[in-house]
Amino acid sequence: MNKRIKLILGGALLVVAFTVFIFSYGNSSTNASQASDKEIESILRSFFKSIDDKNVDNMIDNTIDIRFSDDEVRKTEYNELLSTDKVKLKDIVSIKKIDDNNYIVTANINTKDNGDIINEFPVTLDEEKWKVIIGQDYIPNN
Template sequence: MRKLMVLVVLILIILSGCSSEASLTNDEKVTGLVNSYLEALESKDISAMVKYTDDLRFPNKEEQKKQYSNIEEEITDTKIVEIKEISETEFEATVEISSDGNINELTFPIQKQDEDWKIIVGQDF
């Protein structure tokens, strides 16, 4: 009986760990996405930058990768200023990016595309 009880508890622990991704709120998912994107910017991880974005300037991901590999800007620091929900499928992220000695504040739309969230870049304001 005791072994059965231990087995049931272990199964419940495993199942609750598996469902933690599904229990994240949209706000948490979007905040995680923006943080991952900012880390990719700082480390110049082009594959990650392409993965997290939908860049409207490029017709496909290969062209996007090619153009991103030519970026010479040195990004030294990034931070999230604000993330606000526009609708169930759209957020807006304001971030601060320090590059080449300048601090710029940028706002990006974030949209749910299929099951994934994407940062929309390359749009005109």
């Protein structure tokens, strides 16, 4: 082989190796943020287990509650809510992927005050941890 063909083949091999590296790296970092429906379902079930167990610290760690900005206030409010109302997850109706970092879980829940209701629970990737967003249907008293 002459020198020119060796240079072209060497350059092509370098481009292929670089392309494989980029796609492998891109896919591995993307997969870290993607979740299966089973994983998303498990996150919501874990949240409701925290409610059943009255584990307020776990509830705080695994949720984003848009009603409160302070975890101490959340803790007080959650303890009060858990003492006055019972909330049970009956079943998961559907899981809709919005994008790689956001899902909407529609669930049938039962509350002491409202009975059976269908509610949507956004689930989002927050600093490499999946969390349930709660309080989105809250309407403050004026």
